[in-house]
Structure formats: C-alpha cells, structure tokens
Amino acid sequence: MSDKKESLNFIEQIIAEDIENGKHSGRVHTRFPPEPNGYLHIGHAKSICLNFGVAEDFNGLTNLRFDDTNPVTESTEYVDSIKEDVKWLGFDWGDREYYSSDYFDKFYEYAIKLIKDGLAYVDDSTSEEIASMKGTPTKPGADSPYRNRSVEENLSLFEGMKAGQYEEGSKVLRAKIDMSSPNMLMRDPVIYRIKFAHHHRTGDKWCIYPMYDFAHGQSDSIEEITHSLCTLEFENHRPLYNWFIEKLEIFPSRQIEFARLNLSYTIVSKRKLLQLVNEGIVSGWDDPRMPTIRGMRRRGYTPKSIRNFAERVGIAKRDNIIDVGLLEFMVREDLNKVTNRMMAVLDPIKVVITNYDKGEEFMESVNNPEDESAGVRQIPFSGELYIDSDDFMEEPPKKYFRLKPGGMVRLKNAYIIQCEDVIKDSEGKVTQLNCVYFPDSKSGEDTSGLKVKGTIHWVSANHAKEAEARIYDRLFMDESPDTHKEKSFLDFVNPNSLQIINKIFVEPALYNYSVGDSVQFLRKGYFCVDKDSTKDKMVFNQTVGLRDSWAKMNKN
C-alpha cells in the first residue's frame, strides 16, 4: 500500500486476501467502464477513485473502457469529455484505452459457441411477448415457443440476423438458462438484438449489438480484469456474469458490488441530469450548479478536493446519502491552503476618510497566511473606499464587531477608522459613511494603542475594478429530491440557486488572474475565474462560502 491506512474497506480486504492466496499470481487489474452517453459526475468520481486508487495501492493497473454497445445513445463527444474529466481528476490509464466495440467479433464468436452448445437460441417473439412470458418476480416465466429450435436452425438464423436479413425487433438471440429461475435475469436473457444504427466506432459494420450482460463481463475477461467493481444494482447480474464465464470457459474476472454515492440536495443520475440540461434549468453540463465533473471544475472544485472526498465517504454496501456539507468541507480544506487572499466588495457602501490627505499609498499584504512562499503584494489605498454593506450597521446587535456610528474598526492591512457621519438617501438607505482615520494605527507599525474587535475588508474606490460575481446555492431544496414517489425531482428545484451580482468592486491585482484560477475573497468565500470573463469584465464564481460563525450565531 502506498499509504499506511489503518483499515481496509471490504473490497481492499478481498483483494488483499486474493493476493495472499496467490490468485492470478497476485496480479490486480481493474477498469473504469463508462458508457459514452453522458458526462461524468461526482458518482463516477467515486468509482474512478476506487478503481484507480485500489489498483495503485496494490501495484496493479486500471483500464479505461468505454462500454459502447448501444449505438443509438452513444457518441464520441461523450468519449472525449470522459477522457478529459478522468485526466483532470488526476488519473492515467496509460495506453489502455479500450472499447467494448473493439470486441464485437469476439462476442459474436462467443454467441456462436453458446448456440453450438445448445445454450442460446433465436427467438422470433415480439418484445411484448417476451416480456409477458418472462413472468414476474413472484411468478415463474414460460418457455418461448422458439426455445427448442435446432442448433443448425439457430446458427443460420443468427447468421441471418448478422447479415441484416431481418427487421429490427423481429428476432433476438437469447441465452437458454431457466425460465423459472427466481432471478429474473436468468430467465433466458436477451443477449443480442438487431439495430440498424450507425455506431460511433464500428460504423455500419454491425446491425446486431450485444446487450450489457453479454458485453461487460466478456470485456472484463478479454482484458483479464481481476476485480470488476460495480454498483449494487448489478448484484442480481452476478449469477449471469458467472454463468457466461463458466459456459464460455473464459478468464474468470470477479464482479464485486459497492453502494453508489448519493449526495444530499443533489441528483446523481445521468438521465435526470440530461433533463436539467434539456429543459434549460441549468445552462449546460458545465453549469457550476451541476454535480458533473465539468460543472464542479467550473465552480472551482479542485481535483484533489474531489479525490479526498471520495476517500472520505468510504466504500461499503449499504445505501447512503452523503451530506453535501462534506464535499464543501473538502474543497475549503484544500483551497484554504493554496489560494491567495484578495479583497473584493460585493455590495458596496462608500467610505470617505475626511482627514486623509495623502492622496494614495500602498499597503502591503500577505498573499496567503497558510503559505509563506506565496509572498506579499501592494494594495492601493486612498481617502475614498468601498466596504461591504453588511460590515456596517446603524443599530447593531450586541457583539457586532464591525463598523457602527461612532464605532471603530480596523481596515485589513491598513488603518483603524472611526465612523463619524452616516449619510442616507431620500429613502433612508445608507449611501456613504464619513470617517476619520488614525495615522499612527497603520498595520505593521501601529503605535496608536487603540484596540478594536473587528477587521473588515475594503477596496480603494478610485483604484478598484468592476467585475461580476455569481453566487450559487444548492440546486434542490429537498435533501433527497428524486426519491419521492408522488413528486418529480423537478418540483424541488431551487428558484434562487443562482444569484448574479453585476457590479462588484475588486482590487486591481485580480485582473491578472486567468480562467480557472481560485482565490479567496477575504471574509467572503472562495471564488474562481469563470470562462465568461473578458478583459474588461471578469466573472467570478463562488465555489463555496467561508464558514461564518457570525451568521450562524444570528440565526438562533
């Protein structure tokens, strides 16, 4: 193991045992097998981290394999995005990029073998007929009238299917197992269907395509995958997975199932995510509110924070709902260590320092108190500033440490000021504060002897640049939006999940940042530069707010 871990999850335990027993000569080989019909999301990240992580820990390898057996929903657009996302997360599959479709010839041979062994037959029944003969979970199914065709007839029919002699839907190839099995999947599952569809890799070569159960496990075997890790909903498939290995006499990969990730206030379902995109509820797959890898990247999540998250949530078999707060904790933890602290005012009030007569000066600021190597910078200061509106209250509650009439506050990295005058417009809204500053209270050389409880951020009005901020809230208002029997997840969409602030003021140095860069807006939160930024107007996405014990205290 790369790191000494105090305990192994159940999959690691199985692998450790297998190695100890010399199974597959101690070799470990996993695979990440996405279907290229959608973008990767946080749930996939868990699987990616598991598969690549476990292989790395046991000196094994991981393949990237596209499970592309259904040409009507799959495309290279998705292939490209998946590769990009896996790479971005920090994993490397080397030259082991595979496609189930690469094995179509092999699968066809496997099917022929099954037919020859009397273990598969061509069925002319309609899909409705097959469904009705399937029985129900509590009632056994009935044999198809075509079940006992001869090997020769099946062979020629199946060849005819391959040759395109039959219409789509008119025939399927089925495994001949047991129509009364208590496991529905063993009731003569369909393994090949006719589809006159163009495949993103094999083009028009095939008009028959294998089903998942006749492709996934077989691909595992061909690649000599030792441990095939998948989610719980495939548990019932395992007997079938093993049946094919036994009957086909191929490499015995072992399927092990773990519980998929569920995140509170979030949906993690490709189909439903697609719906959010198609219905325009979000701006696209990379909308920063989406739990997709691209969405999270645009939001400002780091690969490391996602990997740490995947590690923290653990691997087990029980259903779970992870508190989205844990994800937020992980990104704060990472960003805290690596981002510079910069000043930005999101909702400005003007502060005029009436006794400031120096014109301007520059204040030195540490870039990141958690990382000395980040250095220092100079911030322009002047007699006209902006501060954030919630850093002033005319009638503050007890324990309010910020600015109030007659009160004093420290301007971060600058002087202590005292509020002398509150100027309001005709509606009574505070528009300007007239203050005085104490020249001998300058940060780093303070001889004033003044003690203040609060320190607030600011920007110099004449030096600040305008920018846009996008503040995000959870996309759903229900903890588990897609588990309600009577209601659609769309009923729980949060109408206020995106708040755009058109005009914020940021210190000029922020205009040196590039798309994707992360920064902490002091006392506000972590933000990252959005791709919509222009050189005249930058756009900042709020990744996550800072913990705010003042806000929390006032809620109660």
Add this chain to the structure above:
RNA sequence: UGACCCAUGGUGUAACGGUAGCACUGCAGAUUUUGGUUCUGCCUGUCAAGGUUCGAAUCCUUGUGGGUCAACCA
C-alpha cells in the same frame, strides 16, 4: 408476496469473539489584523427478540425496516 443484498451517533465509515474509534455536522472555549484558519473539550450510536460463549456490533435463529430485479438500457 420469489430471489439477492443491507442494517453501528444527525450523516458517513471503522472495530474481523475481548475498552465501540475516526471524519463531517452540532455545542462550548482558546488563539487570531479574515467572526476564516489552527488548537482544546463536549454531546449523540451497535434495529428487535431469542440463542451460542467466560465474553457478541461481530457467530446462529426468527422477526422488523430498507434497497435491487419483470428495457431488444447500461
């Protein structure tokens, strides 16, 4: 009412027959020129009932609760 799977604080996850631990959350305090960070302390848990055992979260039985399965999707 068939088969398979699961059950440990609010949420996750450990403990592999021998002191129920860790993380998040929550609460209290210390430090702090970010009401951030950091540090300290605290609260809360083995689904139930039987059985095996000197000893059970762990093994057995029976319940209870939850999940998955009836696409020519994966």
